[in-house]
Amino acid sequence: MSQPPENPGTDPLAGARVLLAVTGSIAAYKAPELVRRLREAGAEVRVVLSEGGAHFVTPMALQAVSGAPVRTALLDPAEESAMDHIALARWADALLVAPASADTLARLVQGRADDLLGAVHLATTAPVLAAPAMNHRMWAHPATRRNAEQLEADGVTLLGPAAGDQACGEEGPGRMLEPAELVAHLRIRLAVKPLAGKRVVITAGPTREPLDPVRFVSNRSSGKMGYALAATAAELGAAVTLVSGPTALPDPVAVDTVRVETAEEMLDAVQERAADADLFVGCAAVSDHKPAERLDRKRKGKGGFALELTPNPDILAAVAALDNGPVTLGFAAETHDALAHGREKRAAKGADWLAVNDVTEADAGFEADTNRVTLLGPDGEETLPFGTKHEVARALLARIAPRLA
Numbered sequence: 322m323s324q325p326p327e328n329p330g331t332d333p334l335a336g337a338r339v340l341l342a343v344t345g346s347i348a349a350y351k352a353p354e355l356v357r358r359l360r361e362a363g364a365e366v367r368v369v370l371s372e373g374g375a376h377f378v379t380p381m382a383l384q385a386v387s388g389a390p391v392r393t394a395l396l397d398p399a400e401e402s403a404m405d406h407i408a409l410a411r412w413a414d415a416l417l418v419a420p421a422s423a424d425t426l427a428r429l430v431q432g433r434a435d436d437l438l439g440a441v442h443l444a445t446t447a448p449v450l451a452a453p454a455m456n457h458r459m460w461a462h463p464a465t466r467r468n469a470e471q472l473e474a475d476g477v478t479l480l481g482p483a484a485g486d487q488a489c490g491e492e493g494p495g496r497m498l499e500p501a502e503l504v505a506h507l508r509i510r511l512a513v514k515p516l517a518g519k520r521v522v523i524t525a526g527p528t529r530e531p532l533d534p535v536r537f538v539s540n541r542s543s544g545k546m547g548y549a550l551a552a553t554a555a556e557l558g559a560a561v562t563l564v565s566g567p568t569a570l571p572d573p574v575a576v577d578t579v580r581v582e583t584a585e586e587m588l589d590a591v592q593e594r595a596a597d598a599d600l601f602v603g604c605a606a607v608s609d610h611k612p613a614e615r616l617d618r619k620r621k622g623k624g625g626f627a628l629e630l631t632p633n634p635d636i637l638a639a640v641a642a643l644d645n646g647p648v649t650l651g652f653a654a655e656t657h658d659a660l661a662h663g664r665e666k667r668a669a670k671g672a673d674w675l676a677v678n679d680v681t682e683a684d685a686g687f688e689a690d691t692n693r694v695t696l697l698g699p700d701g702e703e704t705l706p707f708g709t710k711h712e713v714a715r716a717l718l719a720r721i722a723p724r725l726a
Contacts, residue, residue: 605636
């Protein structure tokens with residue numbers, strides 16, 4: 322086994338050795354995408370393909386995306402080692418069985434060692450994760466439920482299954498989690514945990530302030546930075562609540578996501594949770610103002626009209642003012658004189674930390690996948706390396722985590 326990254330600012334999958342076992346389920350067609358995502362995250366991937374799995378995806382396809390030979394047989398004279406299952410078991414930092422068919426779950430429970438996956442499973446000391454995939458009736462069968470419970474008792478982490486449409490035309494729980502979700506679960510399993518035992522509340526996305534049932538006042542925030550922070554805090558061991566305005570993003574894995582619309586709703590959700598939090602991150606682009614009057618029907622007419630606005634509550638300042646409240650990290654999305662305005666905002670709101678970025682930059686704006694921020698804090702100012710929003714999230718939390726000890 323390799324050593325997992327000890328720096329919380331590093332992607333937990335960077336340099337990790339992931340042994341992926343693909344078994345006999347139609348969901349095996351997603352295996353190449355899963356391998357691709359793991360490699361994009363920096364993991365080294367090797368694949369064990371069962372006889373059943375080979376009916377749905379070819380060894381050549383998996384070899385092409387993994388960059389390594391695909392293992393299919395327990396006893397293969399072509400391999401350098403006659404004890405290949407032992408070599409693979411020692412090599413892996415994590416064993417991920419995805420998809421895990423009903424038959425595979427049963428065989429793992431029985432401790433069968435007459436195929437390569439079974440032998441590796443018995444020999445490895447690495448964490449084992451399995452993503453069940455089968456017809457919903459097969460998943461609900463008492464035998465499968467017993468097998469799932471026994472695997473969890475044996476220390477195997479079951480990921481899913483999800484509910485939804487199935488290949489057989491039926492609907493229910495039994496779908497394999499999507500590759501992006503499986504990668505997120507692996508990150509959580511392999512990451513160092515400097516935030517273990519900590520509670521983190523994060524706001525993200527825009528707010529919408531209704532003018533009438535059709536129109537609203539809002540902004541261009543995508544929520545990507547806040548969602549990246551929530552996912553990263555969960556990786557680092559925190560119990561995370563994400564209070565999100567309207568976005569098109571899926572809920573982060575292992576995060577309690579609360580959906581709201583308006584600034585008032587966001588404030589209420591935050592106030593219910595902030596007093597018990599260790600860290601509050603105000604990453605949402607909260608509308609500074611809202612219409613003074615909300616109409617109960619669509620405004621008509623072709624002429625112009627005057628729109629009166631009133632101030633919205635200041636969520637970051639409200640949390641920073643709490644007695645014995647959490648450590649606070651705010652964000653300032655600026656269009657000019659970013660640092661000067663950021664310093665003023667941090668002082669005015671009483672935030673412990675403030676991350677400042679210039680949203681007029683094409684690669685650091687609201688909808689971009691990358692960001693460039695300067696962190697203002699108790700020890701001065703630091704411009705963090707340019708990177709993806711997940712990389713920036715890791716850099717921010719790596720600097721703040723020691724203050725929560």
